[in-house]
Amino acid sequence: MLSASRYLLGVAEIGVLVSLAWLGASAVRSRLLPAFSGAPAHLATAVLALALLIWVAELLGTVDLFRPVPYLLAMGLVGLATWTLLPRQASGWGVLRPPGGCGGQGPGPASAVSLRPEQRAGPEGHPTPATGPAGRGVDVATLVALAIAAAAMLHFAADVRPKLTTGMTGFDSTWYHGPFAAGFFQTGNTFDLHFIAPQFLAWFYPANSELFHAIGMVAFGRDILSPLLNLGWFIGCLFAVWCIGRPFGVAPVSLALGAIALSIPALADQAGEARNDIVGIFFLLAAAAIAVSAWAARPDGDRGLPTGALIVTGLAAGLAAGTKLNFLLPGAVLVIGLAAIAPQGARWRALTAAAVAALAGGGYWYLRNLLQTGNPLPWVRDLGPISLPAPEQALGGREGHSVLGYLTDGSVWSDWFLPGLHGGLGLLWPLLAGLALAGLLLCLGRGASPLLRVLGVAGLAAALAWLVAPTSASGPPGMPRGFESGLRYLAPALVLGLALLPAAPSLRDRLRRWASLGPHRGWSAPARALTAIGTVLIVLAVGAGYPVQRHYLESRYSDPRFTTPGLDAAFRWARSLSGARIATTSTRQYPLFGTDLSNRVRFVGLERPHGGFAAPTTCRAWRRALNAGDYDYVVASRDRIDSGKPAYPPAAAWAEGPAATVVFRKPPTAAFRLTGPLSPRLCP
Numbered sequence: 001m002l003s004a005s006r007y008l009l010g011v012a013e014i015g016v017l018v019s020l021a022w023l024g025a026s027a028v029r030s031r032l033l034p035a036f037s038g039a040p041a042h043l044a045t046a047v048l049a050l051a052l053l054i055w056v057a058e059l060l061g062t063v064d065l066f067r068p069v070p071y072l073l074a075m076g077l078v079g080l081a082t083w084t085l086l087p088r089q090a091s092g093w094g095v096l097r098p099p100g101g102c103g104g105q106g107p108g109p110a111s112a113v114s115l116r117p118e119q120r121a122g123p124e125g126h127p128t129p130a131t132g133p134a135g136r137g138v139d140v141a142t143l144v145a146l147a148i149a150a151a152a153m154l155h156f157a158a159d160v161r162p163k164l165t166t167g168m169t170g171f172d173s174t175w176y177h178g179p180f181a182a183g184f185f186q187t188g189n190t191f192d193l194h195f196i197a198p199q200f201l202a203w204f205y206p207a208n209s210e211l212f213h214a215i216g217m218v219a220f221g222r223d224i225l226s227p228l229l230n231l232g233w234f235i236g237c238l239f240a241v242w243c244i245g246r247p248f249g250v251a252p253v254s255l256a257l258g259a260i261a262l263s264i265p266a267l268a269d270q271a272g273e274a275r276n277d278i279v280g281i282f283f284l285l286a287a288a289a290i291a292v293s294a295w296a297a298r299p300d301g302d303r304g305l306p307t308g309a310l311i312v313t314g315l316a317a318g319l320a321a322g323t324k325l326n327f328l329l330p331g332a333v334l335v336i337g338l339a340a341i342a343p344q345g346a347r348w349r350a351l352t353a354a355a356v357a358a359l360a361g362g363g364y365w366y367l368r369n370l371l372q373t374g375n376p377l378p379w380v381r382d383l384g385p386i387s388l389p390a391p392e393q394a395l396g397g398r399e400g401h402s403v404l405g406y407l408t409d410g411s412v413w414s415d416w417f418l419p420g421l422h423g424g425l426g427l428l429w430p431l432l433a434g435l436a437l438a439g440l441l442l443c444l445g446r447g448a449s450p451l452l453r454v455l456g457v458a459g460l461a462a463a464l465a466w467l468v469a470p471t472s473a474s475g476p477p478g479m480p481r482g483f484e485s486g487l488r489y490l491a492p493a494l495v496l497g498l499a500l501l502p503a504a505p506s507l508r509d510r511l512r513r514w515a516s517l518g519p520h521r522g523w524s525a526p527a528r529a530l531t532a533i534g535t536v537l538i539v540l541a542v543g544a545g546y547p548v549q550r551h552y553l554e555s556r557y558s559d560p561r562f563t564t565p566g567l568d569a570a571f572r573w574a575r576s577l578s579g580a581r582i583a584t585t586s587t588r589q590y591p592l593f594g595t596d597l598s599n600r601v602r603f604v605g606l607e608r609p610h611g612g613f614a615a616p617t618t619c620r621a622w623r624r625a626l627n628a629g630d631y632d633y634v635v636a637s638r639d640r641i642d643s644g645k646p647a648y649p650p651a652a653a654w655a656e657g658p659a660a661t662v663v664f665r666k667p668p669t670a671a672f673r674l675t676g677p678l679s680p681r682l683c684p
Contacts, residue, residue, distance in 0.1 A: 160227060195613045208362065305451070318359060570671055637649065
């Protein structure tokens with residue numbers, strides 16, 4: 001547990017980091033998006049602040065300096081310098097103008113026009129005078145939407161609560177999310193490949209989400225923020241779907257539908273875990289919200305988005321792609337689509353602005369892969385007739401299959417897909433999926449603005465990414481056991497489709513009339529009142545956080561029951577170790593890092609060309625690899641107990657010898673304390 005002073009020091013560090021990032025981001029936002037105010041301005045500032053936190057961490061991590069003091073100093077330099085040196089007046093930087101004679105509208109910044117509260121979006125997303133009485137009261141539809149959103153948030157928070165006792169127990173959290181974050185924290189390095197169990201070449205995955213967990217570890221020296229982070233991302237998603245509907249006067253409906261989509265069972269495993277699907281969804285929704293807000297703020301007759309909006313939208317799309325691979329396709333579609341709807345003669349400039357920003361948001365991890373292996377996507381070995389550098393090894397893990405490959409297989413539909421859709425999307429999954437698809441398709445229909453068409457195509461691209469993903473229906477042939485879990489890859493399309501549905505031209509006017517909706521009926525509290533409320537909430541959160549973190553650190557993995565009896569015993573044993581070097585053959589590794597995250601844990605493997613990493617297949621090779629790591633302990637284990645297989649893996653026998661003392665044995669796990677190197681010549 002943390003002492004009161006150490007806890008408050010961590011709180012102060014997080015507060016300073018966030019404040020500095022927000023300070024710098026506010027200056028950048030006011031420069032790029034001077035027309036923005038209210039909710040869209042806060043959302044855009046949040047995206048820029050998150051990007052600043054990531055960029056500084058990546059820059060320092062490339063040279064092994066991602067550590068508390070350098071990180072604080074660098075964030076201070078960036079945040080204060082940006083705020084001090086960057087002018088915060090609109091001066092045309094946010095304007096995208098074609099060369100003379102190509103549709104320009106004359107001088108003056110297009111982005112200087114804002115969507116005022118007494119305006120609502122017209123048929124093409126432009127502001128038009130609002131009709132009906134102005135008022136400061138909150139309409140019934142807004143109250144209902146806020147109630148639905150609050151219920152969704154409380155449901156998500158209820159699923160977080162158990163993890164504050166058990167620790168993160170999800171397979172992916174203990175397999176690679178947690179180890180990546182702990183590896184960044186321990187080494188201060190983000191550029192080297194952090195090898196884990198040789199499945200799916202996971203060490204090449206983009207890691208924006210894991211970097212945020214590492215920032216929390218840097219501040220507190222523990223992972224006390226990790227079970228809570230996804231609750232923050234969930235709230236951010238709710239805020240983003242509100243902003244998507246806001247320019248069209250249908251924010252409450254977008255919020256309600258988005259909250260329902262975010263509450264599907266397939267996303268339940270995000271709560272209290274380090275899963276990153278909810279993180280990518282937030283950035284995709286933020287990109288859409290910033291784009292529609294900027295589109296609505298343009299003067300009549302303008303085409304395309306101003307440069308500032310292209311930059312921030314592209315940045316959000318890139319941050320999504322830098323979080324998870326399945327956001328690469330919708331992110332690329334969004335960037336290309338924004339360029340396609342730019343004025344003729346300015347499309348290359350638009351593409352450059354959006355693409356460079358997207359690369360800044362997520363390109364770091366793909367550049368790392370390129371420099372480490374010669375291939376930014378090492379899973380792709382052939383590009384037509386061109387052979388690309390890639391590790392010569394099987395992906396491992398569950399056998400890969402896509403939903404597309406089973407589309408015409410009736411038995412798979414009846415035995416797996418239909419039950420999986422019911423389990424992953426809920427009882428009303430046909431209605432949910434149908435409405436989401438309708439939302440995306442209606443954005444392509446008659447009367448839709450060019451931007452809505454781009455967002456509709458991006459949502460369909462997110463669905464296509466799920467359809468063709470090799471893990472969307474993983475499992476033995478004809479038995480896609482991973483289908484239900486893989487529905488989380490479909491969730492981005494579902495959430496975006498439902499958030500856009502009320503904005504469809506054929507629906508939004510009817511919805512506004514039916515529910516008396518419109519920005520003119522919104523309520524705004526005085527800034528001083530909001531500041532006071534926010535301050536009180538922060539003080540309460542900090543005060544409540546101290547006993548919560550004590551309970552969490554005392555209980556974390558103290559009585560694990562989420563895997564095999566042997567691994568549970570290993571996780572319970574390792575929580576009290578500190579500064580130990582632990583070798584393992586288990587895919588699940590994170591609990592072995594210990595309560596203070598000081599244990600150095602590594603899968604016993606052999607590095608291969610082009611970033612490959614594989615488990616040794618012989619005793620001699622395994623012992624050589626083990627000796628090279630100079631480990632204190634070795635945990636030899638299977639991931640599961642399979643009938644018909646030996647109780648322990650071969651490595652348990654390979655570890656036996658004069659220099660290895662048994663710590664415990666419990667199928668399928670054997671732990672040894674090493675007192676010296678194991679001789680390959682004495683292999684059993």
